[in-house]
Amino acid sequence: MTPFVPRGRWLRLSLAAVACASVIVAHAAPTISRLTPPSELFASGNPNPPYIARFVTGQRFDLQATVRPAMGTTIAKVEFAVDGRFLAESPRSVLPGVGFLTDDPACYSTARPANCKLVAGLPPGTAVASFRAYSNDHAGVHTLAVTATDNAGAATTATGNFEIVDLPAGGDRAKNIIIMLGDGMGASHRTAARIVLNGYAQGKARQKLAMDTFPHTAMIMTASLNSIVTDSAPGMQNYVTGNKSSNNQEGVWPDDTLNAFDNPRVEYLGEYLARLQGRKLGIVTTADVFDATPASMAVHTSNRGAGTGIVDQYLDEATHASNLTVLLGGGRKWFLPATVAGSGRGDSSDYVLPRDVAAGWGVPAGTLDKSRDVIADFKTAGWSYASDRTTLNAAGVPSKLLGLFALSNMNIALDKIDGRRGKTSVVADYGFPDQPMLDEMTQKALEVLDANSPHGFLLMVEGASIDKQSHQMDSERWIGEMIEFDRSVAVAKTYAEGHPDTLVIVTADHECGGAVIIGASTVTDAVLQATTGTAGLQGVVGTYDAAHFPRYPISPTDGYPTTYDPDFKLLIGYGANGDRYEDWRTNVRPVHDTQQPFDAATPLSTYPRINASDTSAGGKRPLRDEASGFLITGHVAGDQGVHTGGDIPLSAFGRGAALFAGTLDNTDVFFRMMQVAVGGAR
Amino acid sequence: MVHPKLIALLVAASLASAALASASEGSPASHARPTSSSNAAAASDASTALDFDQFYRRPVGPYGLEPTETLLALDGARVRITGFMVDEEAPLPGRFLLAPLRVALSEVEDGPADDLPPAVIFVHLEGRDRQGRVVYQKGRLTLTGLLQVGNRDEPDGRVSMVRLVPDRPVPARARDLRGSSTRGVRPSAAAAAER
Numbered sequence: 106m107t108p109f110v111p112r113g114r115w116l117r118l119s120l121a122a123v124a125c126a127s128v129i130v131a132h133a134a135p136t137i138s139r140l141t142p143p144s145e146l147f148a149s150g151n152p153n154p155p156y157i158a159r160f161v162t163g164q165r166f167d168l169q170a171t172v173r174p175a176m177g178t179t180i181a182k183v184e185f186a187v188d189g190r191f192l193a194e195s196p197r198s199v200l201p202g203v204g205f206l207t208d209d210p211a212c213y214s215t216a217r218p219a220n221c222k223l224v225a226g227l228p229p230g231t232a233v234a235s236f237r238a239y240s241n242d243h244a245g246v247h248t249l250a251v252t253a254t255d256n257a258g259a260a261t262t263a264t265g266n267f268e269i270v271d272l273p274a275g276g277d278r279a280k281n282i283i284i285m286l287g288d289g290m291g292a293s294h295r296t297a298a299r300i301v302l303n304g305y306a307q308g309k310a311r312q313k314l315a316m317d318t319f320p321h322t323a324m325i326m327t328a329s330l331n332s333i334v335t336d337s338a339p340g341m342q343n344y345v346t347g348n349k350s351s352n353n354q355e356g357v358w359p360d361d362t363l364n365a366f367d368n369p370r371v372e373y374l375g376e377y378l379a380r381l382q383g384r385k386l387g388i389v390t391t392a393d394v395f396d397a398t399p400a401s402m403a404v405h406t407s408n409r410g411a412g413t414g415i416v417d418q419y420l421d422e423a424t425h426a427s428n429l430t431v432l433l434g435g436g437r438k439w440f441l442p443a444t445v446a447g448s449g450r451g452d453s454s455d456y457v458l459p460r461d462v463a464a465g466w467g468v469p470a471g472t473l474d475k476s477r478d479v480i481a482d483f484k485t486a487g488w489s490y491a492s493d494r495t496t497l498n499a500a501g502v503p504s505k506l507l508g509l510f511a512l513s514n515m516n517i518a519l520d521k522i523d524g525r526r527g528k529t530s531v532v533a534d535y536g537f538p539d540q541p542m543l544d545e546m547t548q549k550a551l552e553v554l555d556a557n558s559p560h561g562f563l564l565m566v567e568g569a570s571i572d573k574q575s576h577q578m579d580s581e582r583w584i585g586e587m588i589e590f591d592r593s594v595a596v597a598k599t600y601a602e603g604h605p606d607t608l609v610i611v612t613a614d615h616e617c618g619g620a621v622i623i624g625a626s627t628v629t630d631a632v633l634q635a636t637t638g639t640a641g642l643q644g645v646v647g648t649y650d651a652a653h654f655p656r657y658p659i660s661p662t663d664g665y666p667t668t669y670d671p672d673f674k675l676l677i678g679y680g681a682n683g684d685r686y687e688d689w690r691t692n693v694r695p696v697h698d699t700q701q702p703f704d705a706a707t708p709l710s711t712y713p714r715i716n717a718s719d720t721s722a723g724g725k726r727p728l729r730d731e732a733s734g735f736l737i738t739g740h741v742a743g744d745q746g747v748h749t750g751g752d753i754p755l756s757a758f759g760r761g762a763a764l765f766a767g768t769l770d771n772t773d774v775f776f777r778m779m780q781v782a783v784g785g786a787r
Numbered sequence: 788m789v790h791p792k793l794i795a796l797l798v799a800a801s802l803a804s805a806a807l808a809s810a811s812e813g814s815p816a817s818h819a820r821p822t823s824s825s826n827a828a829a830a831s832d833a834s835t836a837l838d839f840d841q842f843y844r845r846p847v848g849p850y851g852l853e854p855t856e857t858l859l860a861l862d863g864a865r866v867r868i869t870g871f872m873v874d875e876e877a878p879l880p881g882r883f884l885l886a887p888l889r890v891a892l893s894e895v896e897d898g899p900a901d902d903l904p905p906a907v908i909f910v911h912l913e914g915r916d917r918q919g920r921v922v923y924q925k926g927r928l929t930l931t932g933l934l935q936v937g938n939r940d941e942p943d944g945r946v947s948m949v950r951l952v953p954d955r956p957v958p959a960r961a962r963d964l965r966g967s968s969t970r971g972v973r974p975s976a977a978a979a980a981e982r
Contacts, residue, residue, distance in 0.1 A: 437851075443946045444938045445851035446843055446905045452944060475944075480850065492849035512847065536847040702852065705888040705904035707840045725888070 135180055135253040137263035139171035141358045141369045142249075142348065143330065144265035157330075158267040159347055159772065161779050162244060164377055165466070166348075167369035168192070168236040170251040170263070171361045173228050178255040180207070183234035186250045187241065195234040202237035202465025206362060224361050233361055235369065237465025244271035270347075270776050272784035279760040279781040280561035280606040281554075282374075283597045284344065285316070287590050288337060288398055289572025289583075289617030291753050293677075296622055297580075298587035300675055301666060305654040315595035316611040319756035324768045326752055327615045330358070333750040337572065338409045340614025340771070341401035341565075345374040347775035355397065356405035365408035366418075366456040370466065374775060375403055375563050378782060379428040383560040386427040387550045391515045391543050391586075392569030393436030393700065394419070398614060402565050403427045406456070412439040412449055414456030414471065416479055421469045424486060430504075430557055431550045431564070435511035437492075438702060440479035447512050447702050450475040483507045493539040497549055502556045506549070510540045513700040517570050518542065519585035520695065522665045531694060534708045535701060543568060544592040551600050561606075561782075566593055574695070575618035576745040577715060580677035581669035581691040583620070588665055601759040608781050610765060612755035612774070618746035619680025624652035626689060629672040633689060639735040642689060646676055682746045684716040688734035696729060697721070719744035761786030834867040834931050839887035842906040842949065852905055854936060858949070862936035868908065868951070869929040872921075879943055881917035883910050885930060885951070894943070909947035 140147040142158030160166060172180050183205070185192040196205030212221035213229040223231060234251075241247060246268045254260040287294065295314065303312040310317075329339035330349035339350045348371050351359045357368035378384040390399045395412040403423035404415050416439040423429040438449035452473040463470040484490055489503035497508055516524075520531035521540055532538045541549075547566050554562040568590030574583035594611055601607040626633055627647040636645055647653070655675040657666045669691040676689060697704055697712035699721055704710070713729035714721070716739075741747050755774065757765035761781030765774070780786060843852040873884035874891040884890075885908040892903060910930065912919065932953035939947050 441851040446854065446948050447847070447852035448905075448946075490849075496849065512852075533846065536845040538846050702905045703845075705839075705886060705890065706842075706906050707838075707887070710888050721888075 133175040133178075133257075134259035134261040135175060135178070135255050136173040137170050137251055137253055137261055138173055139169070139359075139361060140249070140251055140263050140265045141169040141360070142166060142265070142267050142371070143358060144249075144267060146248075147263060147265035152266060156246060156266060156268040157349060158265075159270050159776070160241070160267065160371075161270055161272055161347070161377070161776065161783070162242045163240050163381065164347070165238045165240045165370075165372040167358075167371070167465070168239050168249060168251075169358075169360060169369040170234050170253070171227075172232045172234060172251075172253040172261075174230040174232075174255050175259065176228070178257050178259070179230045180232040180234075181254050181256045183232065184252045184254075185234075185236045186252070187239075188247050189250070192239070193236050195236070200236075202235075202461050204233075204235035204237065204459060204461030204465075206233040206235075206367075206459070207231065222362055222364065224363060227361065231361070235461055235465075237370075237461050238467075241269050244269045270779075272776075272780050274784050276785035276787035277606070277760060278783065278785040279608040281558070281601075281604060281608070282561075282563045282778055282782060283551075283601070283607065283609045284563075284565045285590070285594050285597055285609065285611040286341065286398060286565055286567045287571050287587070287611065287613045288340075288392075288567055288569050289575045289615060289748070290568070290587070290590070290613035291616030291620060291749070291751065293621050294571060294575070294583065294587055294613075294616075295754070297584050297620070297675060297677060298591060300622070300655060301584050301657045301669075302588055302591070302659065304656050314591045315598055316591055316756050318598070319609070319611060319758040319762070321757040321762045321765050323755045323757070323765045323774075324752045325612060325755050325774065326768065326770050327613075328750065328771075334748050335615050335750075336409075336748060337397035337614050338401050341398045342373075343771040344612070344614075344774045344778075345402060345565075346371045347374075347772050347779070349772060351407075353397075353409045354407040355401040355409060356403075357407050359407065364457075364459065365406050365411050366414060366471070367459050367462055368405070368407045370405045370462070373403060373427065374778060375423075375427040375429075377779075378561075378563055379426065382783075384428060385430040385554055385558040385560075385562040386423065387431035387554045387562060387564040388429070388433070389431065389543070389546050389550045389565070390434040390567040390569050391518075391589075392434060392567065392573070393439070393511075393513050394432055394434040394509070395436050395439050396434075396514070396569060398567045398569065399432075399434060399565070403429060408454075411454045411456065412436070413451055413454040413475065416440055417456060417471060417474070417477070420479060420482055420486065421471055424505075426466075426468060430562070431506050431553050433491075433497075433506070433508035433510075433546045433550060434569075435509065435513055435515040437480075437509035438512040440483075440509060442478045443475040448475075449512075449702075450477070480507070480509070493537070494541040494545065495539055497541050497545070500549070502552050504553075504557050506553045508541075508546065508549075511535065511537045512702045514569065514573065514698060515540050517574060517582045517586060517695055518589035518665070519582050519669070519691075522585070522663055525663065534703070534712075536703060542592070543589045544596050547593040547596045551596065555600075555604075564597075566597065568593065571613075572617045572748075573698075575620055575679075576747070577696040578618060578679050578682055578685050578746045579692055579695060580620075580675075582695060584669070584675075585665060592664065598758055606760055608760045608762060608778070609758045610755055610762075610774070610778075611757075613753040614771075616749045616751050616753055618682065619749045620746075621678050621680060623676050623678040624648040625655045625676055626672075626674045627651055630670045630674070630690070631672075633670075633674075637688075637733065637735075642687065642735045645689065647673075679746050681740060681749045682737065683718070683739040683741055683743050685737055685739065686716075686728060686730035686734035687737050688730045690733070692729060697726060715744045718742065834865045835861060837861060837866040837868045837934070839868070839870060839904075839906040854948070858936055861934050864934055865932065866934045866951070867929060867931045869927055870908070871926070872924050872928055873903070873907070874923050877943070878921060878923075879941075880920055881912040882941075883921045883923075884908065885910055885928065889925075905948070907949070909941060909945075909950045911950055911952055913952055 252262040329335035331351040375386040441448035488505040491497040491508040524532035714726040870885040877894040935950040
């Protein structure tokens with residue numbers, strides 16, 4: 106609960122007047138240009154739903170205002186009040202979580218010095234005032250008022266609102282929550298995996314995917330705070346904060362400062378459950394663990410690319426604030442000191458929190474330490490470390506487990522399975538021939554969490570390269586990734602069947618690529634290999650009746666297709682595509698990955714690019730399928746397909762699964778999970 | 788309006804061309820001892836060919852990248868290596884980077900958190916050229932010089948693992964693009980540019 110500072114006075118605000126005009130401006134008074142948390146009351150004057158900012162009782166979040174002074178004045182004080190009740194005054198408050206940030210006068214000249222703290226374009230004397238880690242225990246809609254007073258005594262008040270959502274008690278609570286996050290996974294991604302893995306007979310799927318067997322389904326609206334098309338940071342964090350963030354931002358709202366780690370924060374689901382109930386957190390991904398989806402479970406930053414600071418915050422903060430207990434994925438480069446070859450650490454991507462953030466939230470401030478050995482520090486903190494599948498298997502069931510299986514993103518399921526079948530070229534080229542599959546990582550994560558979570562856990566498992574390979578418009582690789590992800594879903598479902606106090610949801614952060622099932626090849630693979638040119642390759646696309654039902658041979662040993670190029674194969678199109686050449690056949694090599702440390706060295710330097718707009722490596726890479734395929738002109742510039750804004754399906758299984766139905770905003774999912782975890786469900 | 792950086796690059800390209808021309812003509816304006824092509828050929832005969840692929844072991848072990856025995860054995864040796872000069876937004880005097888493929892860095896905008904591959908050579912010029920601004924050159928470069936292996940802090944905050952002190956470079960008549968009095972220099976006398 107927020108500490109109350111008795112001031113002996115109440116702000117006398119007329120709510121009726123506020124409803125009519127959310128900003129009351131006196132002559133030559135300061136202007137409040139941003140009020141956080143965001144609200145339509147502040148933005149447009151509308152006091153009615155939708156309430157942009159919603160929280161559960163006791164969930165912590167920051168209050169912040171950007172105040173611009175009238176010409177020739179300075180900001181003397183900024184006061185925060187909720188429902189007319191005074192909270193704090195900045196900058197004179199002695200409360201540790203109150204901040205007041207202004208810039209040097211030189212920062213308003215055209216030659217901004219390097220030490221400027223605020224974004225360019227603000228008038229001289231602009232102040233960003235903060236009240237950190239506020240919370241409210243009373244359900245309902247509340248009014249946030251900020252009053253700014255300048256040195257001439259002129260004052261301005263701006264108001265916004267937020268809602269505290271009640272979680273009625275009753276029914277059974279879920280001790281454990283597992284979020285299976287197929288990054289970029291739209292409805293067609295699911296369908297394609299089902300067709301390839303199980304096949305259809307006279308219009309009926311021979312067998313469902315594991316995720317298809319979940320009894321409850323919802324459609325999810327995926328927009329972020331600033332766009333109908335989200336990226337993976339809001340796509341994930343909206344689920345686990347209950348609030349909208351802007352693209353590229355994780356666990357924070359936008360602000361007017363340059364520091365990527367000082368943005369106004371909102372408490373994560375994992376932090377809330379750890380703080381109030383002692384639950385543990387696990388994060389599993391096939392991406393680099395600094396990537397947007399995993400980081401959006403526990404890290405607070407407005408820059409999803411700040412890898413050094415993000416992994417430091419896992420250790421500095423999340424191990425305590427979220428009870429982070431399992432962290433598995435790629436991304437070792439951020440954990441290696443800058444003195445070790447392959448390190449990606451650097452001061453420019455590191456973090457230091459301002460005093461009010463660290464004090465208000467009770468977290469370490471961080472430091473610029475590119476030479477930090479984060480793996481060693483995790484070990485010192487009692488974590489076991491696994492570097493490949495062999496050491497993961499040998500790790501047993503430790504109390505805490507860190508697994509970093511690649512320097513950057515892990516390899517794609519198709520290539521990992523090829524490696525296990527003795528076709529090791531791609532994983533060997535990447536330098537990591539012994540990477541675990543996602544279902545193996547999921548199994549290990551569940552074993553560790555189950556053994557160490559007397560009060561329950563929250564686990565997020567990400568199939569990351571469903572998205573990454575949809576960006577590359579590499580159909581066979583994201584289908585293989587979907588199969589790997591569904592096998593992981595089966596692992597989670599099996600756990601929930603044995604632990605009925607567990608909720609499992611399968612969902613996506615957004616769709617990627619506009620991937621669609623356009624039909625199937627009308628020819629054998631031998632004929633397809635001999636087919637070239639636009640007319641020929643368009644001519645083999647069987648639509649409607651001509652598509653029939655493709656059949657893929659599945660290995661009884663590993664459960665993956667023995668080939669992704671059977672006769673009469675499934676054909677995929679893209680509605681949000683960049684220019685690409687297409688020959689409909691499996692690409693021997695994946696498109697190169699600029700985040701890989703060996704991307705510029707042989708043989709990865711010879712891995713293909715998609716189109717000419719990829720000029721990395723001097724534009725010398727071969728264009729994928731240029732010789733064998735036909736050019737499909739894309740809708741978007743650049744060398745990749747892009748995320749799309751359509752709704753995506755969510756499936757739920759286990760305790761409280763029935764709450765996940767209808768068409769929901771992605772932030773609604775947070776309150777459903779909270780209801781099951783805290784209030785209970787019948 | 789043409790972006791100032793573009794102008795700089797255009798000037799750089801023309802200066803690089805001028806530098807090549809002046810070197811081939813044995814410019815009388817050269818202040819340092821020019822290295823003749825025959826000397827360069829003789830020098831390369833006494834060097835060991837090194838490739839970027841030989842820097843680090845694969846598969847990668849449980850921690851970071853580990854240098855190969857080949858690389859370690861060449862510490863202090865005279866080597867010959869072919870790569871691409873990294874296009875740095877904020878290059879340091881007397882130093883440039885050689886990478887296996889063309890790379891452009893935006894240190895000013897993005898800081899040193901970039902896509903610089905781990906297999907990269909920090910090329911340090913010596914003598915009077917230590918203060919010279921190295922003119923960016925496109926195309927493949929073959930450098931010959933003394934190899935140093937081991938961590939060292941660089942003035943820009945990076946840590947170099949592998950460095951090369953090239954054979955005496957030939958100064959060009961190019962001026963520093965930043966307008967200071969320091970000279971522009973070509974990367975190396977033994978450099979063979981491929982465009």
